[in-house]
Amino acid sequence: MSGKSIVITSGKGGVGKTTTTANLGAALALEGNSVVLLDADIGLRNLDVVMGLENRIVYDLINVVEEVCTFRKALIKDKRIEGLYLMPAAQTKDKDAVKPEQMKKLIEDIKAEFDYVLIDCPAGIEQGFLNAISGADEAVIVVTPEISSVRDADRVVGLLDKKGNIPLSNMHMLVNRIRMDMVRKKEMLDVPDIEELLQIDVLGVVPDDESVIVSTNKGEPIVLSNKNSVAQAYRDAAGRLLGREIPFDDKHQNGFVGAVLRFFGLAE
Amino acid sequence: MPANQLRIRGSKNGIIIQFEEGEITQAVVLLEDKLKANPEFFLGTEAILVFPAEINLDEDLLLRIVQILSLGKVKLREIRRESGPDLLKAETDKAIADVSNERRLFWVERRLRSGDKISVDGDLVLIGDVNPGAEISAKGNILVWGSLLGVAHAGREGDDKARIMALRLKATQLRIAGHISRAPDESLEPQGPEVARVGMDGILIETWEKVAKEDPQPFWRRLIHGREV
Ligand SMILES: Nc1ncnc2c1ncn2[C@@H]1O[C@H](COP(=O)(O)OP(=O)(O)OP(=O)(O)O)[C@@H](O)[C@H]1O
Numbered sequence A: 001m002s003g004k005s006i007v008i009t010s011g012k013g014g015v016g017k018t019t020t021t022a023n024l025g026a027a028l029a030l031e032g033n034s035v036v037l038l039d040a041d042i043g044l045r046n047l048d049v050v051m052g053l054e055n056r057i058v059y060d061l062i063n064v065v066e067e068v069c070t071f072r073k074a075l076i077k078d079k080r081i082e083g084l085y086l087m088p089a090a091q092t093k094d095k096d097a098v099k100p101e102q103m104k105k106l107i108e109d110i111k112a113e114f115d116y117v118l119i120d121c122p123a124g125i126e127q128g129f130l131n132a133i134s135g136a137d138e139a140v141i142v143v144t145p146e147i148s149s150v151r152d153a154d155r156v157v158g159l160l161d162k163k164g165n166i167p168l169s170n171m172h173m174l175v176n177r178i179r180m181d182m183v184r185k186k187e188m189l190d191v192p193d194i195e196e197l198l199q200i201d202v203l204g205v206v207p208d209d210e211s212v213i214v215s216t217n218k219g220e221p222i223v224l225s226n227k228n229s230v231a232q233a234y235r236d237a238a239g240r241l242l243g244r245e246i247p248f249d250d251k252h253q254n255g256f257v258g259a260v261l262r263f264f265g266l267a268e
Numbered sequence B: 001m002p003a004n005q006l007r008i009r010g011s012k013n014g015i016i017i018q019f020e021e022g023e024i025t026q027a028v029v030l031l032e033d034k035l036k037a038n039p040e041f042f043l044g045t046e047a048i049l050v051f052p053a054e055i056n057l058d059e060d061l062l063l064r065i066v067q068i069l070s071l072g073k074v075k076l077r078e079i080r081r082e083s084g085p086d087l088l089k090a091e092t093d094k095a096i097a098d099v100s101n102e103r104r105l106f107w108v109e110r111r112l113r114s115g116d117k118i119s120v121d122g123d124l125v126l127i128g129d130v131n132p133g134a135e136i137s138a139k140g141n142i143l144v145w146g147s148l149l150g151v152a153h154a155g156r157e158g159d160d161k162a163r164i165m166a167l168r169l170k171a172t173q174l175r176i177a178g179h180i181s182r183a184p185d186e187s188l189e190p191q192g193p194e195v196a197r198v199g200m201d202g203i204l205i206e207t208w209e210k211v212a213k214e215d216p217q218p219f220w221r222r223l224i225h226g227r228e229v
């Protein structure tokens, strides 16, 4: 078996890479795929916290790279979702502790046994970024509807194309934290505006919602909850990654229209 | 003539006019016919042209298409190549033609993203967009067949006769020789292709039609035929 490796990246920090890695990965696993979430944010790991698996870390990625243990041994199995695993980053080392070739080899090894490897990339475009993208076949670029985020995403797309050897056709963007009420008032960039600049396909559009913070604090992927617009957006994104045609809709609206629709039971 | 030489479809960013491999001049005639047959379908829309990688583009062809589109009140927004990765990553600082001893023409086909930079010792023709955060500079004139949203510097070594033209001129900053103009804080959407040049009070921007009317041999024409500007 040879799986697919996908790096979740953005350039700009704090736009939702870790949240996306956790939820996209969980959604793929819920569809019956075997998935490894690989935390490449060495020194600032938090995928384990978001997944609620922090207290079970014994070995980490650096131990594997330094051949202290096998990668199998370092993997933490998620108890809630069948087929979902976490490869934690080291918290006490810095970014230079791994080299791109080592990362590549590790990802190849994991791909031989799993369907998907989702790589949570650190912010920025320095060494940590170069490590994280080195073994990726595809990329999901997380972008929020802000000029600075779009600008950084554009830079990252250019770098992935040149340095990462990931063709444009294997890059997807995920627009996070959109607020349709603000888009309608033209106070926020809309998805087509972002698409026009980046010119890569849209994998998903995730609304801004405080339930994300709640689930992060609980250490539970949000896709586990049924009636939630963020969860639905991530499930849809996973479906598109699996090659399904899933239309984008405006059903999950915030603001006044959304409230009216919800009141009449026309939207969640 | 096979009907599949030209495919036209709507998209949320405008109409996509896709040329297929084969005799391009025939496809251009076909486009003209379609525009005349269904003017209301095209009226006031924006068009994206897509060419297969095999077709050699030249400016006469592009200018002809622009003319046809503008007669039908269609705004040409973007030119795209259906290109393999090779074309996209092609070395850019290579002159495609030594049009004269002093002046070289650089023909570049790619989208410049934030952080990308191209600088040439001659005139620059770019097929693609210049995104915000990208920079282009030329010793001579600059022609962008796409959206110019980043920074452009023409006449880099002091030629204040140099000009900058773009299908959609919405640059963060324009420089010609030593003159600088930056985007107004509330920048409006340009109504069509525009040209920037140095006037009495610094850089001014005019419509391409106006420049073409006043000057029967505008710089882009001369660029094409390789004559001295
Ligand atoms: N759709 C959303 N709605 C509301 N809050 C969100 C959403 N997505 C992410 N957040 C919040 O934004 C913050 C940053 O998210 P996250 O840690 O996933 O970003 P990141 O890109 O991984 O950051 P870093 O660059 O630091 O690694 C978190 O507090 C998270 O809960």
Ligand SMILES: [Mg+2]
Pocket: A017, A018, A019, A041, A046, A120, A121
């Ligand atoms: Mg993170």
